[in-house]
Amino acid sequence: MTGAVSGSSLDDPRIGKGEIVWRLIPSHWYRADPNDPNSPRQVAEIAFSGDVSVLRQKLAPEALVDSVYNGRFAEFGILELSADDLRNRGFVFEHEHDPEWGTDTHFLLRRAGVDGVTKQAKFQRLNQTQKVILARIANAKPLLREPK
Amino acid sequence: MGRRSIPIRNSNAGSWREHLLSELDKLEQLPAGTDNFSPHRPRSEVLNFARQIADSLKREDLLLPLLAAGSDGSLQIKWQKDSRELSFFISPAGAEFVRVSSSGEIEEGPLREPAQANELIAWMLAAA
Numbered sequence: 001m002t003g004a005v006s007g008s009s010l011d012d013p014r015i016g017k018g019e020i021v022w023r024l025i026p027s028h029w030y031r032a033d034p035n036d037p038n039s040p041r042q043v044a045e046i047a048f049s050g051d052v053s054v055l056r057q058k059l060a061p062e063a064l065v066d067s068v069y070n071g072r073f074a075e076f077g078i079l080e081l082s083a084d085d086l087r088n089r090g091f092v093f094e095h096e097h098d099p100e101w102g103t104d105t106h107f108l109l110r111r112a113g114v115d116g117v118t119k120q121a122k123f124q125r126l127n128q129t130q131k132v133i134l135a136r137i138a139n140a141k142p143l144l145r146e147p148k
Numbered sequence: 149m150g151r152r153s154i155p156i157r158n159s160n161a162g163s164w165r166e167h168l169l170s171e172l173d174k175l176e177q178l179p180a181g182t183d184n185f186s187p188h189r190p191r192s193e194v195l196n197f198a199r200q201i202a203d204s205l206k207r208e209d210l211l212l213p214l215l216a217a218g219s220d221g222s223l224q225i226k227w228q229k230d231s232r233e234l235s236f237f238i239s240p241a242g243a244e245f246v247r248v249s250s251s252g253e254i255e256e257g258p259l260r261e262p263a264q265a266n267e268l269i270a271w272m273l274a275a276a
Contacts, residue, residue: 050220
């Protein structure tokens with residue numbers, strides 16, 4: 001595995017201290033134990049695979065979540081995450097402009113790594129351990145909004 | 149959060165395998181897509197590898213696994229037993245396992261071939 005590096009050089013400072021970011025959670029990623037359909041639903045680790053989009057809460061109110069992309073996310077759940085907590089655990093934020101969300105609103109949750117050839121710091125997708133950590137955080141308290 | 153009830157032990161030998169294969173069939177019906185916000189149909193090689201895991205596992209006395217698709221063409225198969233967890237993450241780039249011990253320790257590594265899942269399942273089922 002590529003070695004982790006300090007994220008400070010890559011991390012985007014537009015997400016300030018004390019900010020909250022939202023990860024949208026469809027019902028497919030929020031499931032009960034199949035052995036006990038009455039058990040509490042939990043966020044699955046796979047919710048954090050690939051490019052993990054997050055939104056800055058202060059720039060993406062719930063009304064915006066419900067209206068963008070023709071209301072596609074109106075039935076999605078909302079997971080609140082503390083940007084400070086994520087940074088303390090080694091995660092970094094990469095800005096990815098999406099005009100649908102507006103300026104400086106849409107980011108990707110990343111891991112800071114090193115390019116094997118250039119030895120330069122670069123953003124990488126989350127590893128499996130980080131997915132488990134995020135699922136733990138997600139399931140430690142109720143979602144801000146459960147998916148329908 | 150609701151009160152967690154006691155899981156029903158899977159007493160029907162082989163039913164975990166039927167469940168797993170049935171869930172894979174459902175994942176195959178998901179829409180394809182490229183956005184980062186929702187699950188998409190796993191790639192065919194990913195589904196095939198998952199089916200090979202089902203064929204390779206020798207234990208019949210497993211609880212039902214949770215299956216879910218990622219936004220990137222990947223899927224997760226997850227078993228829980230008591231406080232231990234074992235997940236297989238299968239993506240077009242390869243397969244990896246993650247196991248979480250009773251003490252919360254997380255270990256990940258490559259799943260080089262479907263049959264390797266047997267030793268990982270044995271770890272999960274071993275007495276704490």
